[in-house]
Amino acid sequence: MNHHVIIGNGPAGVIAAETLRKHAPAADTITLIGDEDAPPYSRMAIPYLLHGDITERGTWLRKDPLHWQQLGIALKRDRVQALDIAARTLALASGGTLAFDTLLIASGSSPMLPPIPGIHAQRVNTCWTLDDARAIEKFAAPGARVIQLGAGFIGCIIMESLVRRRVQLTVVEMGDRMVPRMMGETAGGMIRDWVQDKGVEVHTGARIESIESDPADMAAPLAVRLSSGERLPADLVISAAGVKPNIGFLEGSGVRCQHGVLTDERMQSNIPGIFAAGDCAEAFDAVFGKPIVSAIQPNAVDQAYAAAMNMAGQHVQLRGVTQINVLDTLGLISCSFGRWQGVPAGQGVELTDHPGHRHLSLQFDGDVMVGSNSIGTTAHIGVLRGLVEGRVKLGAWKDKLLADPTRLMEAYLACAQAQDRRSLLAT
């Protein structure tokens, strides 16, 4: 009889616990530990909560209060402070230790706070937890002046909620375009033009240098100073400056980490029986040719499934990291796959229709498509994913796509189906 312990009760932890219950021997025990004051929930649902489309209950990953009890999974609210790999125990914030036979680290990631004077002031929030959402709901009233720091993936998702709350929104992004780590110059510029047309003020290539706070001044409780010298009054500042994996508690434990917990294809760390999945894990990706952290939910659940199957004694390999980003920014759909920036000595093609808000960029390494950006179309998302993740050899179709990138579906039908396209999961 084994005790499987999972640190983190987000999507990765939940999928892993349920997979273990299904595939591990019935006598095994499973403990799911989370440190937030809420039932396991989805951060992805927070924008819908801020829209008012759902209540907090709508963010819960499992609604039935008896779900965990019925599965015989112990939910524990605590914070893991340290890991002792020799004793195979965890030190808990509440005191005491918890022993395990197999361990899954699914501790997710946390927002990074830029070192700006005033970043810890009242009314300056991240948008990451239910607590954050409650604070934003309080201050993001219609007409409120909201300044959002960062226009990355999460920043663009939050923007939609803020616009729907009818606030006066200003976005400050230090990159030269929107979503600079996901989109090239043309695509990022098109997203900026789109949101500006919808009434959002955007400052790209600008930094917030300081945030002054005077909670007693109801006319301007905050004032934000930009690198341009401008001073903007605000009621709320939302910091969306990227995330970092929650791996601090592993320091000195012997579990090998780089940006996240380094894993093999089975999601096992360098320590046998200790696995990692989700936003905190760094796994090898064949498209990039190196380990990467891919902090998106589909990746978290794929990795959690693979890790849990291996914890249950089965052999499941993950043959890549899911790294698709599909964004809906105030109604404009954009996608980014793989190595969208292209590769040295690679070839690329771009097709842009500015008035029609459409754009397609394809990047090749030899005859393999390694990445793509697209704006304004969802028609080819499945095909793009299949070609990039499947590393499909396009042969003569590479030149046909360079001449006319819209022939994607034809290229897929001609090449992908004829080759052994392995799924991400393999047993």
Ligand SMILES: Cc1cc2nc3c(=O)[nH]c(=O)nc-3n(C[C@H](O)[C@H](O)[C@H](O)COP(=O)(O)OP(=O)(O)OC[C@H]3O[C@@H](n4cnc5c(N)ncnc54)[C@H](O)[C@@H]3O)c2cc1C
């Ligand atoms: C507003 C918002 C919108 C998003 N939208 C999308 C989207 O549209 N598409 C998409 O793919 N992704 C989206 N994401 C990202 C997605 O939510 C994450 O990729 C996903 O939550 C990762 O799941 P996880 O289980 O790895 O980590 P998490 O969901 O972060 O769960 C980890 C849990 O572990 C807990 N924990 C951490 N350390 C410890 C410890 N030492 N002891 C105990 N517990 C601990 C954390 O508090 C947390 O509760 C969004 C995120 C946000 C904030």
